Amino acid sequence: MLDNAAILCLIRSRGELRNFSFDNNRPSSARMIVTAADPLRRIVTRINDEPAALEYARLVGLPVDALTADVFATRPVLVRAGGSYHARAIRHALPDNSLVFFSAIAEGMVLTIAQSSDIAEHLEGALAEISAAGAPDLILGFDCIFRRIDAESRQKGAEVSRILANNRVVGFSTYGEQFGGLHVNQTLTGVAFYPPEVRP
Structure with missing residues (x-):
């Protein structure tokens, strides 16, 4: 090893x-904007100017304490680039209701909840x-x-x-x-x- x-x-x-x-994954009609983030650590702190995990949970219709790897795997967020939608996988939620992503993320990015x-x-x-x-x-x-x-x-x-x-x-x-x-x-x-x- x-x-x-x-x-x-x-x-x-x-x-x-x-x-x-x-x-x-296909885009749904549920869209959101990253309004505060730490791109170097791939952490989103606010979505639609609300705590990121709370807003994501609201958009997928779940309580924030139900956000697990299964939820993030089955309801990823998508970003449109080059005319196509690409998933931005969420790694986990932090105690302060921030979301940690596996891939690049930035303030101002428009995300769409996926439907698979x-x-x-x-x-x-x-x-x-x-x-x-x-x-x-x-x-x-x-x-x-x-x-x-x-x-x-x-x-x-x-x-x-x-x-x-x-x-x-x-x-x-x-x-x-x-x-x-x-x-x-x-x-x-x-x-x-x-x-x-x-x-x-």
């Missing part, structure tokens, strides 16, 4: 490769699209741990595992993913490796 280490892999393939990143579609159904459809021109030999996937929490909290864990295995997905759970130059949360991001005769 190594601390403060990283691994860089350079892979060459005779077949085509396809990078992908997808998630099952069926994670297993969405995953099966997204992987079917990747295989439309021919099945990959292998898919290397980096699946956010919050997706696993979301699936298990909705009793979909076994179904999601079966879909991943049936589509030759290998990889591991992560705490944030990188797609191009964008740091994303709550996605399945990866690379599909196709046999030489298949052009996706």
Whole structure:
């Protein structure tokens, strides 16, 4: 086991490769503005000029003491960037009703409460699209741990595992993913490796 280490892999393939990143979160009509934050520590202290955890809890229709990892996994907030919505995963609430995020956050940022579609159904459809021109030999996937929490909290864990295995997905759970130059949360991001005769 190594601390403060990283691994860089350079892979060459005779077949085509396809990078992908997808998630099952869709924007709801519930929007909020970050009105006070500590971007360096990724802490939001106020949303809509109210204590952040209290306002988030109000918008998702729960008491603040019900905010758990399951709630943050199933009701993430989204930010619109580059014409698409991307999750900003909440790590936990602090005793002062601030919210700690896993990813970059800033004052003035407009956040939208997500509504998720069926994670297993969405995953099966997204992987079917990747295989439309021919099945990959292998898919290397980096699946956010919050997706696993979301699936298990909705009793979909076994179904999601079966879909991943049936589509030759290998990889591991992560705490944030990188797609191009964008740091994303709550996605399945990866690379599909196709046999030489298949052009996706």
